[in-house]
Amino acid sequence: MRSAKGRWQWALAVVLGLVAIGPANGAETLALAKPQPGEGTLKPGLGVKYVPWEFNHVDEVLQIAKSNKPRVGTPLPMLNYNVGAGKVLTSDNTDLIGALIDGFIKLPKPGDYKFTIQHNDGVRFFLAGKKIYENPGVTADVFSPHLEIKVTEAGWYPLSMVYFEKRNTATLELYWQGPDDDDFKFVPAENFAHDPTKE
Numbered sequence: 054m055r056s057a058k059g060r061w062q063w064a065l066a067v068v069l070g071l072v073a074i075g076p077a078n079g080a081e082t083l084a085l086a087k088p089q090p091g092e093g094t095l096k097p098g099l100g101v102k103y104v105p106w107e108f109n110h111v112d113e114v115l116q117i118a119k120s121n122k123p124r125v126g127t128p129l130p131m132l133n134y135n136v137g138a139g140k141v142l143t144s145d146n147t148d149l150i151g152a153l154i155d156g157f158i159k160l161p162k163p164g165d166y167k168f169t170i171q172h173n174d175g176v177r178f179f180l181a182g183k184k185i186y187e188n189p190g191v192t193a194d195v196f197s198p199h200l201e202i203k204v205t206e207a208g209w210y211p212l213s214m215v216y217f218e219k220r221n222t223a224t225l226e227l228y229w230q231g232p233d234d235d236d237f238k239f240v241p242a243e244n245f246a247h248d249p250t251k252e
């Protein structure tokens with residue numbers, strides 16, 4: 054038999070143990086797309102729709118998209134755009150353009166992932182319906198913090214972004230560090246897809 058003090062210490066140890074195996078940090082746990090997209094239904098790259106306007110905030114992109122029908126653009130093979138004063142993503146515009154990006158990202162194995170975005174101008178980033186990051190206004194090139202994601206099942210996860218470029222230079226890059234990676238790299242093209250019926 055444990056003494057009263059012993060029982061108390063034992064109970065405390067159990068509680069501390071539970072705390073220790075709970076979420077290690079603020080990492081978001083994502084829900085897999087259910088059902089998973091069927092074989093052959095997805096096309097490579099992320100879907101994108103463009104809305105021309107002089108935006109100062111990602112909310113304005115969503116607002117203007119309600120009245121000015123967005124134009125479907127060529128899908129984005131991957132997010133590695135650091136174009137200076139050149140054309141924004143796959144649009145023909147070098148400035149004054151918003152983008153609604155929608156598709157899937159394949160997270161190939163369970164484990165802890167970190168993402169980081171470099172962007173110019175504003176962006177809002179969703180994974181599996183959760184807002185992972187936003188920096189919604191006009192900005193020079195800036196990196197997000199490391200965005201920690203906990204994945205319990207491999208598969209396709211919904212990914213969406215609202216983005217705009219106001220003036221001067223434009224950047225939209227998405228990097229990750231997977232469970233087995235030592236460093237950040239661009240999310241490869243093979244890990245992006247979109248549903249062409251949503252175009």
Ligand SMILES: [Ca+2]
Nearest residue numbers: 173220221222
């Ligand atoms: Ca800019």
